[in-house]
Amino acid sequence: xxxxxxxxxxxxxxxxxxxxxxxxxxxxxxxxxxxxxxxxxxxxxxxxxxxxxxxxxxxxxxxxxxxxxxxxxxxxxxxxxxxxxxxxxxxxxxxxxxxxxxxxxxxxxxxxxxxxxxxxxxxxxxxxxxxxxxxxxxxxxxxxxxxxxxxxxxxxxxxxxxxxxxxxxxxxxxxxxxxxxxxxxxxxxxxxxxxxxxxxxxxxxxxxxxxxxxxxxxxxxxxxxxxxxxxxxxxxxxxxxxxxxxxxxxxxxxxxxxxxxxxxxxxxxxxxxxxxxxxxxxxxxxxxxxxxxxx
Amino acid sequence: xxxxxxxxxxxxxxxxxxxxxxxxxxxxxxxxxxxxxxxxxxxxxxxxxxxxxxxxxxxxxxxxxxxxxxxxxxxxxxxxxxxxxxxxxxxxxxxxxxxxxxxxxxxxxxxxxxxxxxxxxxxxxxxxxxxxxxxxxxxxxxxxxxxxxxxxxxxxxxxxxxxxxxxxxxxxxxxxxxxxxxxxxxxxxxxxxxxxxxxxxxxxxxxxxxxxxxxxxxxxxxxxxxxxxxxxxxxxxxxxxxxxxxxxxxxxxxxxxxxxxxxxxxxxxxxxxxxxxxxxxxxxxxxxxxxxxxxxxxxxxxxxxxxxxxxxxxxxxxxxxxxxxxxxxxxxxxxxxxxxxxxxxxxxxxxxxxxxxxxxxxxxxxxxxxxxxxxxxxxxxxxxxxxxxxxxxxxxxxxxxxxx
Numbered sequence: 001x002x003x004x005x006x007x008x009x010x011x012x013x014x015x016x017x018x019x020x021x022x023x024x025x026x027x028x029x030x031x032x033x034x035x036x037x038x039x040x041x042x043x044x045x046x047x048x049x050x051x052x053x054x055x056x057x058x059x060x061x062x063x064x065x066x067x068x069x070x071x072x073x074x075x076x077x078x079x080x081x082x083x084x085x086x087x088x089x090x091x092x093x094x095x096x097x098x099x100x101x102x103x104x105x106x107x108x109x110x111x112x113x114x115x116x117x118x119x120x121x122x123x124x125x126x127x128x129x130x131x132x133x134x135x136x137x138x139x140x141x142x143x144x145x146x147x148x149x150x151x152x153x154x155x156x157x158x159x160x161x162x163x164x165x166x167x168x169x170x171x172x173x174x175x176x177x178x179x180x181x182x183x184x185x186x187x188x189x190x191x192x193x194x195x196x197x198x199x200x201x202x203x204x205x206x207x208x209x210x211x212x213x214x215x216x217x218x219x220x221x222x223x224x225x226x227x228x229x230x231x232x233x234x235x236x237x238x239x240x241x242x243x244x245x246x247x248x249x250x251x252x253x254x255x256x257x258x259x260x261x262x263x264x265x266x267x268x269x270x271x272x273x274x275x276x277x278x279x280x281x282x283x284x285x286x287x288x289x290x291x292x293x294x295x
Numbered sequence: 296x297x298x299x300x301x302x303x304x305x306x307x308x309x310x311x312x313x314x315x316x317x318x319x320x321x322x323x324x325x326x327x328x329x330x331x332x333x334x335x336x337x338x339x340x341x342x343x344x345x346x347x348x349x350x351x352x353x354x355x356x357x358x359x360x361x362x363x364x365x366x367x368x369x370x371x372x373x374x375x376x377x378x379x380x381x382x383x384x385x386x387x388x389x390x391x392x393x394x395x396x397x398x399x400x401x402x403x404x405x406x407x408x409x410x411x412x413x414x415x416x417x418x419x420x421x422x423x424x425x426x427x428x429x430x431x432x433x434x435x436x437x438x439x440x441x442x443x444x445x446x447x448x449x450x451x452x453x454x455x456x457x458x459x460x461x462x463x464x465x466x467x468x469x470x471x472x473x474x475x476x477x478x479x480x481x482x483x484x485x486x487x488x489x490x491x492x493x494x495x496x497x498x499x500x501x502x503x504x505x506x507x508x509x510x511x512x513x514x515x516x517x518x519x520x521x522x523x524x525x526x527x528x529x530x531x532x533x534x535x536x537x538x539x540x541x542x543x544x545x546x547x548x549x550x551x552x553x554x555x556x557x558x559x560x561x562x563x564x565x566x567x568x569x570x571x572x573x574x575x576x577x578x579x580x581x582x583x584x585x586x587x588x589x590x591x592x593x594x595x596x597x598x599x600x601x602x603x604x605x606x607x608x609x610x611x612x613x614x615x616x617x618x619x620x621x622x623x624x625x626x627x628x629x630x631x632x633x634x635x636x637x638x639x640x641x642x643x644x645x646x647x648x649x650x651x652x653x654x655x656x657x658x659x660x661x662x663x664x665x666x667x668x669x670x671x672x673x674x675x676x677x678x679x680x681x682x683x684x685x686x687x688x689x690x691x692x693x694x695x696x697x698x699x
Contacts, residue, residue, distance in 0.1 A: 109642040109652035132339050136396045151395065169397075171333035174325035174431075176395065192327050222389065223398055225299045229306035230354060231344035234549040234563055240347025244340065255342055263345045272562070274549035275369065275376075276307040284375035287360060 004052055005034045008088060013073045016088050020095055025059035026052050030096050035088040060099040068106060071120055077160040078119035090115060126157050127164040133249040134165070136178060139214055149188070151178040154209045154252055162187055166194045181209045220254040227255045233266035234274040296379055302389065304379040308359035308370050309405055312462075312514060313544040314437070315340075317351040317400040319509030320457040323433040330431020331394060332401070334457065339400045352403040352435060353390055357381055357418060361407030365464070365475040367519040367558050369551040370407050376552070380409075386422050387430065394434055401435025401457070402426070408441065416444030416452070423455035437509075442478065442486040449486065450506070453493050458509035458541070461486045463534070466527045470520040474557060487511065487538045494539055510541035517571060518564040519548040524594040528574055528585040535579065545571045570595040577602060580633055581626055598689065603629040606666055607681050613666040614674050617648045630662030661688065 006019050023033060064072070072094070076087050094112050097105035104110045108117040136151035151173070155165075165180060166187045175191040183203040185196050199208075241259075250256040265277065273280070296304075320334035340349035358380035359370040369376060386404065393399045404422055408415050419438055426432040438456040440449055452459055461483055465471045468480035490511045497506040513534065517527070531543050547563035554560045574595055577583040581602075588601050596604050606613065606629045615624055617639055626636040635656045639648060650672035654660060665676040665684055676684055 104642060104645040107642050107645065108638050109648070109656050111655070114655035128339070132341050134397055138395065153397075168333075170326050171324040171335075172331070172397075172434075173395070174328055174331045176331075221299060222302060223393065223396070225302050226306050226353070226393075227342065227344060227350070229303045230310045230350060232310050232346045232348070232549060235346035235348070235547070235565060237347035237565070238345055241343040241345050244347070244349065245343040253342065259345060266345065272550060273552055274311065274563075275552050276303060278303060279307055279377055280552060282377045285378045286375055287362065287372035287378075289362060289372070 002032065003034055004028060004032055005036055006088075007036050013076045016076065016091060019088075020092055021061075022052055023092065024061060024095065024099055025055045027056040027058065027060055028052065030089065030093040033089070033092060035086050035092070060096075062095055062099040064095075064098075071106065071116065074123050075116045075119040077123045079159050085115070087119075123159045123161065126159045127161045127168075129249065130155055130157055130161050130165045131168050133245070133253060134169075134180065135253055137213055142214070147177075147190070149177045149179040149190075151176060152209075152212055153178070153180045154206060155180060155182050156248075156252075157182055157184075160184070162196055166196065170194055179212070181212075223254055224258060228258055228262060228278075229276045231262055231266075231276075232274045233262070233277075234272060236263065236266040238263055298385060298389075301379040301381055301385070302355070304377050305355045305357075305359060305381060308376070308407075309354045309356045309403075311369065311546060311549060312354065312403070312405060312439070313348075313546040314403070314460065314512055314514060314542070315349050315351045315354065316437075316458070316509075316512070316542065317435040319541060320435050321508045325431070325433050328431070330433060331391060332432050332434030334400075334433065334435055341398055341400065351399065352401050352437060353393055353399045354403040355381070355386070355389075355405075357386065357404060357406040357415075357422065358409055359407050360409050363408050363475070363477045365478065366555045367464075367474055367516055367548060367551070373555075374551070374553065383418075383422050383425055387425055390426060390434075391430060391432065394432075399434075401437070403437040403439075405439030406441070412441045412443035413445055413448060416441040416448045420448060420451050420455070423452065427455045435509075440486055440490065442483045444486070446489045449489050450493060453490070453497075453506035454504055456507055456509075458512060459490050459507045460512045460514070461490065462514045464514070464516060465520055466515050466517070466522040466530055467520070470522060474519065484538075487513070487540075491538045510539065512540060512542040512544060513538075514544040514546055516548050517545050517568055518561075519558050523592055524567070524571060524574070525585075525589040525592045527571065528578070528589060531575060532578060532585040543575060545575070566597050567594065570597065570601060574601045582623065583627075599685070600629070602627070603662060603688075607685055610681060610684075614668045615666065616668050618643055618670065628663050628666045630659035630664075630666075632658075 008015055072091055076091060078087060080087060090112065094105045094116060097112065105112050106116060107113045134153050134155045136153045138151055139148060142148050162182065162185050166189070169178065169180065170189055173189070177191045178189050180187045181204055183205065185198045186204060187194055187196055250259070316338055318336060318338035320336060322335050324333045325331055338351055340351050342350040344350060359376065360378050360380060361370045361372055364371045364373050386402070390402045394401070404419055406415050406419055423436050423438055426436065436456045437458040437460065438452050440452060440459050440461045442461050449459070463483055464475055464478065471478055471480050490507065493506040494510060497503045515527070534540055534543060545568050547565050547568035548558065549563045550560045574588050577588060578585060588605060589595060595601050606627070615628065617625060622636050622640050625631060625639055626633050635658050638656055642648060642652060648669045650669050653663065665674045668674065676687065679687070
C-alpha cells in the first residue's frame with residue numbers, strides 16, 4: 001500500500017473538495033492519504049512526490065445535498081488543537097464512508113458524525129460569539145485620511161469565522177466603513193464592499209491594531225452606566241454569566257471593569273433589593289394624583 | 296438631569312421586565328443602504344450581567360413617572376424613587392450609538408403611565424416611528440403596550456415594532472385587583488386580543504400592513520402573591536391558545552425599596568421561576584398539557600425538573616424501546632430533548648440504536664437510564680418503585696449550604 005500526500009496549498013474547503021473528488025474516483029481509501037497543511041510538518045512515511053493513481057474502473061462518486069455540504073464546510077472551519085484529528089482527514093473519511101453507502105457517517109449518533117457535529121457546533125458557537133461580543137470603537141474623523149474606517153474592532157476567535165462575521169456586520173452597519181482585525185486576518189469594509197486581508201507572515205497582533213485606534217474620550221460612560229443599572233443584584237448568578245460569556249472575551253469588552261465590583265457589592269448587602277444602590281441614596285419623589293378624578 | 300443620570304434611573308426602572316428576546320424578526324439588511332441595522336430572526340445576547348441575564352436590547356422606560364400605584368412595582372406613584380423622563384431624541388441617540396458599537400441589537404421600550412394611556416402610548420410609538428422612518432433603523436424594536444391605549448395606537452405600534460407585549464402582571468385577576476387596583480384583567484386581555492387580531496390579519500392577507508412580525512409576549516410576576524403553580528400553568532396554557540403568544544415570561548418578584556406590606560420582602564424565588572420556565576417549555580415544545588405536569592393544586596417540585604417528575608409518576612409507560620417508540624414518546628423521556636429525539640429517529644432508519652449512541656448525542660445518561668431500552672441495554676432499575684428510584688437518582692453531590 002502506498003501513501004499519498006496531499007498538500008493543501010490554500011487551506012480552504014474548495015481545495016479539499018477537488019482533492020476528495022479525485023481520491024474517490026481513484027478509490028484511494030482514507031488510510032492511504034496524508035493531508036498536509038498549515039503547521040503539520042513532514043511525515044516519515046510520506047513521499048511528497050507520489051502521484052495519485054489513475055481513476056479506477058469502478059470510481060466512487062458522491063452526491064451530497066446542499067445542507068450536507070454546508071455541514072462539512074462548516075466543520076472544516078474548526079481549528080483542531082494539536083491532539084485532535086486533522087480536519088481534512090476527518091472530512092475525507094466521512095465522504096469515503098458515505099460513498100460506500102454508510103449513510104450514518106454524517107449523523108450525530110455515529111462515531112465520525114459525532115465529531116463533525118461537535119465541530120459544527122463549536123464553529124457556530126464561535127460565529128455567535130463574534131457577532132455578540134465584538135465591540136466597535138468609533139474613530140474620530142482624521143484630517144487628510146478619507147479612507148480611515150469609522151469603526152474598528154479587535155477580536156480573537158478560536159475558529160475560522162471571518163466570512164461569517166463579514167456578512168453579518170455588512171448587513172448591520174449600512175454605509176459605515178469599518179475594520180475588524182483578528183490574528184489570522186482582517187475584514188476591511190468601506191460601506192459597500194468588504195474583503196479579507198491576511199497578514200503577510202505570522203499573525204496580526206494587538207500591537208499592529210492599537211496604533212490604528214484613537215479612542216473618543218467619553219466613549220464608554222453611557223454604556224457602563226447602563227450595564228450597572230440594568231443588573232439586578234437581588235438575582236446574583238455569577239455562574240450563568242460566566243457560562244454564557246466566557247472570560248476570554250472580557251479583555252476587550254468595556255464592561256469588564258465593572259464585573260467584579262458589582263459582584264462583590266451584591267454579595268455584601270445589596271443582594272436583598274433589586275434597585276441600583278446608586279439610586280437608593282438619592283432623593284426620590286412620590287407622585288400626587290391630578291385633582292380631577294380619572295376614569 | 297444629565298443623560299447618564301437619566302439612563303441610570305430609567306434602566307433600573309425597566310429591569311424587572313424579564314423579556315430580552317431579540318428573535319423572531321423578519322430578514323432585514325442595511326447593506327449598502329442609508330440607515331443602520333439588520334435582523335435575521337435570531338437573537339443575539341451582546342453581554343451578560345452578573346445576574347446571569349443577557350443584554351440584547353437597550354431596555355429602558357421612557358419615563359418612570361407613573362399615575363398608577365401597583366404594589367409590586369418600584370415605579371408606583373407612592374414609591375419614593377428618583378424620577379426621570381427621556382426625550383424622543385435622547386432615546387434615539389442612545390439606541391443608535393449603542394447599536395453602532397455592537398453593544399445591543401435594538402430597543403425594548405416601556406413606560407410609566409403619564410397624563411393618559413393614549414398620551415403615553417403615542418409617545419412610545421413616536422420613538423419607534425422616529426427610529427424607523429427618520430433614521431432608517433432596521434434593528435429590533437420591542438414596544439410594551441399600554442393596555443388601555445386605543446386600538447388605533449396599538450395598530451400603529453405594530454407597524455414599527457418587531458414585537459409587542461402587554462403584561463398580564465399577576466397570575467390571577469383577583470391578585471391583579473388586590474395589588475394593581477388601577478389595572479384590570481379585562482382591558483389587559485382586550486389589548487392582547489387587539490394584537491392577536493392584528494397578527495391574524497397580517498398572516499391572512501399578504502398585502503396587509505406589517506404588524507409585529509415577532510408576535511406578542513407577556514410577563515407575569517411570580518411570588519408577589521400566593522397563587523400556586525397549578526393555577527399559573529393552567530392560566531398560561533389558556534393564554535397561549537387564546538392570544539397566539541410567542542412567550543410567557545415569568546419574573547420572580549424582587550423585593551423593592553420601601554416595600555408595601557401587601558407584597559413579600561424576601562429573596563426572589565429563582566428556582567421556582569426556573570421550574571416554571573421548564574414547565575412552560577414542555578407545554579410549548581413537547582405537547583405536554585398543564586394538567587399532566589401538575590395533577591392537582593400545589594407547586595412544581597423544586598428538587599427535580601418537571602419532565603423527570605412526570606416520568607416518575609408514569610412508571611407504567613416506561614421503559615420504552617428506542618427502536619420502536621413514537622418520536623413523541625421519545626421526546627418525553629427525561630434526559631432526551633426534542634433535537635435528540637429527532638436524531639434518534641433519523642439514525643434508526645440507518646441502523647438499530649445502541650446505548651453508546653445516546654452519549655454521543657449528548658443526552659443526559661443518568662436521567663434517561665431507567666426509562667429506555669436498546670438492543671444492547673436494559674435498565675437494572677426497571678423494578679424499582681418511584682421513591683426508591685428517585686432516591687437513587689438524587690445521589691448527586693450534596694449541595695453546598697448558602698452562606699449566612
